[in-house]
Amino acid sequence: AQSVTQLDSHVSVSEGTPVLLRCNYSSSYSPSLFWYVQHPNKGLQLLLKYTSAATLVKGINGFEAEFKKSETSFHLTKPSAHMSDAAEYFCVVRHYNQGGKLIFGQGTELSVKP
Amino acid sequence: GAGVSQTPSNKVTEKGKYVELRCDPISGHTALYWYRQSLGQGPEFLIYFQGTGAADDSGLPNDRFFAVRPEGSVSTLKIQRTERGDSAVYLCASSREGGDTGELFFGEGSRLTVL
Numbered sequence: 001a002q003s004v005t006q007l008d009s010h011v012s013v014s015e016g017t018p019v020l021l022r023c024n025y026s027s028s029y030s031p032s033l034f035w036y037v038q039h040p041n042k043g044l045q046l047l048l049k050y051t052s053a054a055t056l057v058k059g060i061n062g063f064e065a066e067f068k069k070s071e072t073s074f075h076l077t078k079p080s081a082h083m084s085d086a087a088e089y090f091c092v093v094r095h096y097n098q099g100g101k102l103i104f105g106q107g108t109e110l111s112v113k114p
Numbered sequence: 115g116a117g118v119s120q121t122p123s124n125k126v127t128e129k130g131k132y133v134e135l136r137c138d139p140i141s142g143h144t145a146l147y148w149y150r151q152s153l154g155q156g157p158e159f160l161i162y163f164q165g166t167g168a169a170d171d172s173g174l175p176n177d178r179f180f181a182v183r184p185e186g187s188v189s190t191l192k193i194q195r196t197e198r199g200d201s202a203v204y205l206c207a208s209s210r211e212g213g214d215t216g217e218l219f220f221g222e223g224s225r226l227t228v229l
Binding site for chain 2: 036041042043045046049090101102103104105106
């Protein structure tokens with residue numbers, strides 16, 4: 001069975017400093033991995049996705065993530081945080097033959113201090 | 115350019131009542147998904163439709179939950195004899211096609227509170 005573990009329930013950074021949100025996955029097969037963002041009272045929005053192409057994936061709003069098979073990790077990073085980045089972030093795995101069935105992590109709440 | 119629309123946005127009901135939640139997917143999207151998000155948790159898969167048929171309903175918690183998509187577009191999630199534990203945000207998503215490549219677009223959710 002596949003699963004994801006987000007290692008931090010809450011991360012707080014200062015504006016302009018780097019962001020690191022950690023995610024480890026478990027899957028018997030090559031997974032598709034995603035990061036979604038959820039702003040208050042807004043729908044989930046896809047930030048980026050990994051589907052067995054390049055291991056370094058670039059997403060929207062300056063975010064990127066690196067797929068590391070040896071570490072079963074898919075950490076999300078951004079060089080410089082902006083106040084508008086404050087939101088809940090979800091790491092998500094989809095098994096290769098599970099259609100649209102996504103398995104979400106517990107979420108990491110990102111706070112950005114001025 | 116409408117996105118996924120869910121109604122109602124908020125629903126308060128009493129324990130034991132029947133509830134319907136509606137999802138209007140993006141036009142042309144053949145796949146539709148329901149998820150449930152409890153407070154402080156990530157969304158949990160409930161059911162996935164490809165066209166009119168339920169391709170995977172393994173996430174429905176029990177037989178009080180049922181979903182339909184009779185014409186392959188709008189879907190309704192139905193909850194009978196609601197319980198306090200059903201309180202959550204119910205999310206709907208759609209994608210252009212099912213399978214492993216379709217990006218899911220989520221609605222803003224229907225918040226259900228069972229008193």
